[in-house]
Amino acid sequence: MERETVSVMEIFTSLQGEGPELGARHLFVRFYGCNRRCVYCDTEAALKLSGPCRIEQTPGRGDFRERPNPLNLEEVAHLILSGSVQAGGIDALTLTGGEPLLYAPFLRELLPLLDHRFPCLLETNGLLSDALQSVLPWIDVVSMDVKIPSATGEAADWEGHRRFLQTGGAKIGYVKTVLSPDVKEDELHLLAELIRSGGCPPLVLQPVSGSERDRSWIERLFDIQAGLREAGIDSVRIIPQVHKLLGVL
Numbered sequence: 001m002e003r004e005t006v007s008v009m010e011i012f013t014s015l016q017g018e019g020p021e022l023g024a025r026h027l028f029v030r031f032y033g034c035n036r037r038c039v040y041c042d043t044e045a046a047l048k049l050s051g052p053c054r055i056e057q058t059p060g061r062g063d064f065r066e067r068p069n070p071l072n073l074e075e076v077a078h079l080i081l082s083g084s085v086q087a088g089g090i091d092a093l094t095l096t097g098g099e100p101l102l103y104a105p106f107l108r109e110l111l112p113l114l115d116h117r118f119p120c121l122l123e124t125n126g127l128l129s130d131a132l133q134s135v136l137p138w139i140d141v142v143s144m145d146v147k148i149p150s151a152t153g154e155a156a157d158w159e160g161h162r163r164f165l166q167t168g169g170a171k172i173g174y175v176k177t178v179l180s181p182d183v184k185e186d187e188l189h190l191l192a193e194l195i196r197s198g199g200c201p202p203l204v205l206q207p208v209s210g211s212e213r214d215r216s217w218i219e220r221l222f223d224i225q226a227g228l229r230e231a232g233i234d235s236v237r238i239i240p241q242v243h244k245l246l247g248v249l
């Protein structure tokens with residue numbers, strides 16, 4: 001049987017800069033490729049199908065060496081395990097992209113090799129339900145995006161997000177949505193309905209990068225937060241991308 005290989009864009013350690021895991025030390029594996037094209041995407045290379053793999057040499061320093069893709073299972077497992085040891089331990093492994101669920105068959109083979117040494121956080125655009133189902137036993141926390149058209153510039157797929165929420169069940173640690181100042185009331189209404197239909201996981205509102213210094217927008221975000229609470233969502237937090245504010249990966 002042909003062994004699965006994968007195109008990894010980069011492997012590095014940093015703080016988790018988004019969502020409720022904020023500030024924890026994570027080892028990130030970022031995969032090439034994505035099934036979406038959000039206009040605010042900050043990982044342009046993740047939209048390519050492949051390229052070189054950058055591997056951090058000193059934990060947290062961003063000193064990379066490159067090697068060619070694709071990588072096989074044993075290579076990726078070794079890079080993850082040795083990277084976590086070099087960092088003196090990590091709080092979690094984050095699978096990110098791009099869209100890591102594009103590589104679900106690979107992840108099904110990789111994750112058991114890691115033997116639950118550390119929690120595994122999956123960052124995903126929240127649409128590939130079948131792929132999620134196939135890797136869910138090895139994932140501890142799903143960080144699920146909900147894509148809002150006024151921010152992404154793409155059509156919404158509310159039904160796709162609804163299926164994903166149901167598939168993830170209790171493992172959906174939180175839902176994150178990037179909001180731009182162009183956000184519309186009907187989008188917020190649909191967002192609240194979606195979150196309620198999925199059992200009300202915590203919701204993170206992430207102002208689109210660069211907008212967090214606009215005072216009037218932040219004040220509107222406070223109103224949006226209050227409105228979502230009134231709509232029955234108990235936990236609504238406003239969290240910008242902290243790693244960008246600190247100028248780290």
Ligand code: SF4
Nearest residue numbers: 034036038041098125
């Ligand atoms: S889903 Fe994520 S990686 Fe894909 S285009 Fe959107 S922001 Fe970029």
